[in-house]
Structure formats: C-alpha cells, structure tokens
Amino acid sequence: MIEERLKEVARLLPAGVRLVAVSKFHPVEQLMEAYEAGQRIFGENHAQELAAKAAVMPQDIRWHFIGHLQTNKVKQIVPFVSLIHSVDSLRLLREIDKQARRAERRIDCLLQLHVAQEETKFGFAPEELLEMLEEGEWRSLDHVRLCGIMCMATNTDDVTEIRREFQLAHQTFDEARQRFFKDDEHFCERSMGMSDDFPIAIEEGATLVRIGTRIFGQRMYH
Ligand SMILES: *Cc1c(COP(=O)(O)O)cnc(C)c1O
8 A cells, every 4th residue: 555655656756856755653564664665765753753763664764854843852863864854943053063063973954944824834934044044154064964945835725826935945945056055066955845735846846855645644643
C-alpha cells in the first residue's frame, strides 16, 4: 500500500525534484515499508520523534526537520538531522550553529518564508529575509550552511492564490541568490509543496516537495 502510493507520487516528480516523505506521527513499521521501497529522505516535525526514529532506523536515511523548531530542542536533533527546512529566525540559526559546533558538524538549513495569508504560519516575510541576509551576521556562522528557502502556501482551494505564493517564494529566493549567494552553488533548494499542492509547487520551481498524507494516509494524532 505505502509502496504503491510512494511509486505513484514518484512518477509525478520530474528529474531534479526530490521527495521528502513526511512521516510525522506514523510508526517506524510504516516508515520501514517506505524505506524498503527505496525511500531515503524522511521529514519529521517533532525533535523527540525524529531522534527516537533515527536511533532505531537504518543509518543511510536522511532526516529532514520540517516543523517549527524551538531553540531548546535543537540539541536533540543535531546528531541526526541532515537538513533543517524551517529556520524562521536569526536566533534559531545561531543556536543551530552553536549546537552543530559542539557536535563538530555543519548543518544544512533552509530559511522559511512566510508567504501564506494565515497568520499562524511561521517564517520570515520576504523583505525581512532579505534584511536579515543584508545584515550579514549569518556569514560568521561557520557550522550552518544556508541552502535555500522553504515555504507553506495558504490552505485553500484557490489555486491562483497558491500559485501566487509559490511565485513570491521563488522570486525571493532568486533575489537572495543574486544578492548574497552568487558564488555559492549550495544555495539552490526551494522546498515547496505538500500532498494537496505539490503539482503547483513543481510548476513554480520546487526542488524539494514534502509529502505525507498521499504516502502514509491520514495521521493519527495522540
Ligand atoms: C505535515 C507537513 C507536511 C506534509 O503534509 P501533507 O499534507 O500530509 O502532505 C509538509 N510540510 C510541513 C511543514 C508539514 O508540517
């Protein structure tokens, strides 16, 4: 079942778009089904859950953190995480740098952009993101590497609005790359799109899509 759904999703992804299988709230047995079917990138949004799963699952899995990350939880995921999608403040970036330094790691990070209409979503407004980069402190944080942006579109049926938000994210990425990462090939990722809107995100230039429900079914919250 999971294997079939995974293959269905994979068929819809053009070359150059990588799939993050969002496995939050699903048990290890289900993740292992996806693993056996060849999936290697998994996305989690709770620090403790990521750490617990990483401790018991195969070593070649790449764990991506996709949820709001509190500074006091950074330490828990630093040994395991390969990409943090959801850096939404300079303060958080500093803390990731500090914990990565202690662990003798360098951690890849995406800056989360707030492009949705909902106030509830986290992230930098486009102009805030550019101001933060302009200010330049991030350049001194040697144990993190900025690899691009992430965003979540508004949860709506209005396809025009969703498309507009992904376009705004892509434009902001382009401006950031042009102004601050011209000679840095690592700043190349646009994490956009979930189960309901990933086809639009792909049309608007996503390089990473984060898909949970379409692969694992409904989540059981407890
Ligand atoms: C849960 C989650 C997803 C996956 O959502 P689905 O609708 O289940 O595909 C993607 N991105 C983030 C940030 C999430 O928290």
